[in-house]
Amino acid sequence: MNSNDPTVTCSFCKRKVVAKTQYDVPIYDPRSGFSLCANCIKDIYHLIEDHKEVEEAQQHIETEKAINDELNRIKPHMVKEYLDQFIINQDQAKKVLSVAIYNHYKRMKYGFQHPEDDGDEIEKSNVIILGPSGCGKTALLSHLARMLDIPFAVTDASSLTEAGFVGADVEVAVRNLYYAADKDISRCEHGIIYLDEFDKIARKSGENNTITADPGHEGVQQALLKMLEGNVVEFTARGQRKHPEAPTIKVDTKNILFIVGGAFVGIDKIIAKRLRKNDANMGFGSKIEGKNDKPKFDELIHQTTPEDLMKFGIIPEIIGRLPIICTLENLDEDALLRILTEPKNAPVKQYQKLMEMDNVQLEFDEEALRAVAKKAIERKTGARSLKGIIEDTMLDVMFDIPRSDDTRRVTITADCINNGAEPTIEKI
Ligand SMILES: Nc1ncnc2c1ncn2[C@@H]1O[C@H](COP(=O)(O)OP(=O)(O)OP(=O)(O)O)[C@@H](O)[C@H]1O
Ligand SMILES: [Mg+2]
């Protein structure tokens, strides 16, 4: 021992320590004489480490509990029941979506329990939804989003363009999810992206389109493919212009569930053509040719295959990443009647609530509702035009009723809907 080495008394354990090097007493303040010896610092370090482990274990338990709680809350039949409150019919779509959501959570739980598997053990099943305009695609997904606890973002695919073109880059879809996740990257990486109006990015040279080449849309599909395949997507914060030095946010899309949807107008013709060809090949051609009633849209749409989507103008690599095809049906008169009155947010209920505030009891004759449904069918926009048709009739009522505070009953008849007749107003 070198007698020149200073001896320091540790302020904590009070041991006398010979400080051969600064590491024997790593903390030493010569002015106050406060010191901590290496032993004490090691002890404190271990204490902190142990506590961290306990905390992490606790966090792990809490996250697992949260996933389990969600799994119990979003069993397929429960999701469907929830959707039934708002969406009439479309049972197949509701079932497919409820199962897809449930499996998404299960996959999340599996990945959480087996982090070493890299989450690839249970494969992701992205969904493609097809169905006529105004039949509930966007509505289904927006109600689903409200029910779920994981981030869910809807992006309009028709607004996306290939990088370098005017418009939004495909990264916007992930950026929307990032904001839906309150900027929490790990939550975002387990979220759901709904790409609406997906048919609008079909290749224009697809069989359904007569316009020639349109490289922009194919470029968007190629860019989307990267996202669907599971890649790290980089984007800048909202409102930040994209330039080389701008700080970026990185999100891995490997575990993000993608749902895409669109009306795919004309796909029924592609399907019908394929079916006719098949029948002809099998020698049934003449039989089909002789049939004068065309196969119905609903029957056709349920038979959509990946090849039909390809013919429509979606690149095969993308179709390969969307293994679940989900179809919605046309809404007939009875379905439209139910949509008018049954859902929680049904148009009739909405107008009744509005009128109630003016002490008015609003009633629609059964025939009036039927007339609304018939008009909607003529307009060929599914349920979308229902509210507008009622609104046309309700405008005058809503304008005139507040002239007095009397308690009244207003009855809308078929004549009001069809011929613009005045509704009956009685004092009650
Ligand atoms: N099956 C349904 N049950 C209840 N309401 C419906 C149903 N289908 C459509 N609606 C109502 O009609 C309106 C239009 O529907 P939605 O936006 O979902 O159509 P869409 O299928 O997305 O059509 P598009 O292909 O034109 O985008 C919504 O306000 C929705 O509330
Ligand atoms: Mg829509």
Ligand SMILES: [Zn+2]
């Ligand atoms: Zn000490």
